[in-house]
Amino acid sequence: MSTEYGRDRRRVRYPATPGVRDLGRNGPRVVVVGAGIAGLAAATGLVERGCQVEVVEREKYLGGRVGGWTEQLPDGTSVGMNRGFHAFFAQYYNLRKLLARSDPQLRQLRRLEDYPLVDAHGRRDTFRGLPRTPPWNALAFALRSPTFRLRDLVRMDPRAAAPLAAVSVPDIYHRLDHLDAETFLRRINFPEAARHLAFEVFSRSFFIEPRRMSAAELAAMFHIYFLGSSEGLVFDVARDNFDVSLWTPLAEYLTAPERPGTVRFHTGVSVERIDSEGDGFRVVDDTGAVLTADAVVLATDAGGLQRVVAASPELGADEWRAQVAGLALAPPFAVLRLWLDQPVRADRTCFLGTGNMDPLDNISVLDRYERRAADWAGNTGGSVVELHAYAVAETTPAAQAKVRKELLTRLHAMYPETAAANIVGETMLWRQDCPRFSPGDFATRPGVVTPHPRLVLAGDGIRVDLPVALMERAATTGWLAANSLLRQWNAAGHTLESVPAQGRSALLRALATRERQTR
Template identity: 35%
Template sequence: MRLELLAFDLLLIGPPVVASFRRSTFFLDRWRWAWASAAVVGLPALVWLAWMSSSGGVIFSPAHSLVGTGLSVMGLPLGAIFLVPAIAFACLFCWRVGFAEAAAAQAPKPWQSGLHAVLLVALAAGVMGLVGGGPRHAQLALLAVGLLSPLDLALRTKLVARAQFWAMLAAVVLLTLVFGGALIQRGIVAHSADAIVGFALIGVPIEDLGYALALAGAAVLVFAHLEQRAAASASKGLIARLIERRFGGYRQLLHPIDEQLPLALTTPRKVAVIGAGLAGIGAATKLAERGFAVTLLERNDYIGGKLGAWKTTMPDGREIGMDHGFHAFFHQYYNLNAFFKKLGLDRSYRNIGDYMILAEDGQSYSFKAISTTPLLNLLSLARHGVYDLREVSGRETGLEMEALLRYDPTQTYATHDEISFASFSAKAKLPASLGLVFNTFSRVFFADPDKMSMAELIKSFHFYYLSNDCGLIYEYVNDDFGTSLLGPLREYMQGHGVDIRTGCEIRKIEREAEGGFEVDGERFDYVVIASDVVGTRALFERSPSLAAAAPKTAAKVATLEPGQPYSVFRLWLDRGVNRELPGFVITERVRLLDSITLMHQIQDESANWVAQREAAGERGAVVELHCYAIPEDLYPSGAVDEAQLRELFLAELHHFLPELADAVVIHEHLYVRRDFPAFHVGKHATRPGWETDLDNLFLAGDWVVLPFPAMLMEAAYSAGLLAANRICRAESLREEQVWTVPQRGFMAGWPKRPF
């Protein structure tokens, strides 16, 4: 059969190609480097093979190949042409799947550098043989193997000094004996007796083993070099560049800024900012920088809102920092991160390392190695086992899931705001693993799946995952918020003249006939209401003249509702955590628990507390438990039973971290709040925007409708920034730049597929 050699090539390369598409191997991500490596090392190998064939050293059987036909190249049949890259590709697959990770995990020991000597001896023997007797099969084989040492040194791959590289070469010897022996025994390939020294293993000449080692080793070295270079340069491939071009860039300016306008105010203007969360802090800071007389009014005894921090007293009388709970600072928080960077607050940022979900059955889902390019990240999720592409490619699931890629600020809410995530999930028939990811993600917005608006969830996925290449890995601050953020923020604002009044709840706002406002008897030219949904609604209810002056805004504010209650439970324990986990992990809810924060891994004060215990011969851990949406059956009368909450928290902590089951609680702090906005089904149509009926009254917070997609802390700060910009515009001052992710999804506006 003249196609037998080609069939052999397919047999050799087929399994690696097919296996590359399975989600367990990770090799498909590296195809471009694998084929490039096979081509680079294959060219000199083909030149050698052509020389051997033309000189009669290697003979391809006309009965088993296309030798001598018009399909021959350089005198070689097509099967021989394809054989070289097929061998290289198959060897690279074996390297990547079986040896590469172990090689990367273990640094070579100093003595292992001596392994280069083995190859250098082969190189010297090959050179001496060539000088003494001319080019022969065995001498070229020795030379090819010996060149692996200088190639490794030139490419700086440092693989020759690793045991895994030699284990790979040993595997190549075994594979060559199997496959090479089959070619020889079937008579597909023969060797001239004059071209070989005559020593063979299972019919395979020793020279063929040398060439196989050289081809495989060189392919691995070039492949590793390309991987290292790609990691160092972080260059984007063609597909990634096309996707970014489709979006028009991942970081976009909301609108251009007139650089000719002045920065500083010349006419005195007074602004009241009500609420000292991120929205209020953002508005107050930017306005104070421009010369406005800003009064920041906060009903709590601390600033920061949901970033708030206070002290809790330990049993030994020591005061230790407590705050509102763990917060993630994602890289696509363009405006908030720029603000913190300007003030130097980003110096306290630390990278979390992984975005991890712990399933109830003990399985974990990691997002650390997932591609960050939109669309490619969805494929990467499949290849890393989060879901199976076959489960979501059908008409039912696939068409529904396309809504995530079709985000549009108008169309998405028209089609999906009246649909809950639970209904969407049932209709789309989401596979269990993907449903887990969506469920954990939806609860971060303080709503159970049957309440969460699918439109809001689509916007959230667009903002966090499908509109930028930032990925899900994020930063956190390395100490309590009071030390890391709020203290410096307070100092900066006061340095710019902001009058910060804490413990000051506003009773009402009066609209003056001449257009200004009276806030608890004090007059202001502008007002920014940056309180939470509960406080804002109550303030409008207590301010009839304000509601009458801004009836459309008041009507929308009257529909505001908080989401479900949430709780944070921090524990100081006398035991340690044995598992290697990131500082923050999301958990599949059994009954209550949504996430676990290992505070001693991420916060200096908690780490110091544990270190002090260890210095005294004891162990310890500081663990923070979160429930983002307390189930309704736990507060049937409206009040949450904190004792029941505590028991459920502990039971689920012990389920996920059983080593803490017998831990003694040295100190604990539990609180329940209900001030996060409800992103529930059908709420978007009546949600107020940041602008109002009045040109000197603005709303700000994570609950207002913005002209671009943003969520959580970025939404809150950006709303305050927009309010400050509009006030600057009214006073003919230069505005601040506002950045956004792309405002529409990759497939927005595309016709739906017919299948």
């Protein structure tokens, strides 16, 4: 069940800073720029301590890259739409802390039984029934995989692989961030087929190919989901479109009159620049309106952060501004959602990850778990299918048409019953706004704290020296941004949690330390 999170007794708790829990009726005024996970976490942390918060979001909906909205099919039917499949792992403690504000039992999340991985040769991995406890979870996964045999384990270079087995954050970045993931896996003699089916699938979930992904990020990911946590390897999905199941309830929670502070949402508005005004700020949006604030949380994507900082010459010192300017984006990705007039076979899984099947990275059958899609499928006898293509090289009109054609070809080969179905409606989204995690990026990535004590950053591209990734990194930095500001007003912070910051096995840690000392 979705409520079964926080089972790992060795998860790490970061206690809240003590202080007052309500700053009073005239609490500090804070502008939060961006209403994605990071911005909403920051806003929640501030409102609960009595701050007056203005949240400015350029989209017309909340949730950022996990937002949801409504579109219409050609026949006029309203359908739910978002930017694609998201996995809510049990290790995402700080994201779940946010969602639990409006859904204490997390009933809007549903645990999947499995998420199989398949490659172009038909080899299939599964996460069903694996033990929870490290290192037996990873070992069981490897030994029952068709791409990994016991002889492969014997052939691996234990000295070179030691950092993978005994991760310590942030030390792993000092050790491996100069390498790309593909080179690292070759050095440790990791079997090629397993690289394609397991590690490549996970690396591409960061919207980047293994040859361009930091080996340190790969090792940290392996720690978070395998050797660093006993929460298990399966995940939850949202039961309905993200606006209905997650963000509308959270907005209602934040705006309820019993909250110590207040919050107002300004959607469909972009922040143009931020000017200093005494000890505070003037936040100017694209309508010319001005919000005055005692503090600002910049919780935008990398491109939005760069635009605001570049247009705000009074913000920060040169070194910090250079860090922001140096942020890079991952390659573009595409999401093709199809409304078909026929169902897919009943035994098709909700989610299927694919390896070495360029450009296809996964297939989701939304009507198996998302309420609005299920209603449409039930009323029409059809199905709602979504295809993802990560790390796409080109996005010219011709290239986009080629990707669409190839995605459909892959779908028809994988799920032959869809070849006879008519496409009642389709939406193909192209985006390039996810942070890049390439070799060397970690050292120059800006952190939550900035040169101005009342200007803080949050987002999944912001540096934080904890073992967190993707949505959990966004939520964690949002809470940390709120805590940084609350500390300055002598207000109580918010407790956070993470998987252990270092490998769980003392033996593996000792071997890794010995390997490092002998090099």
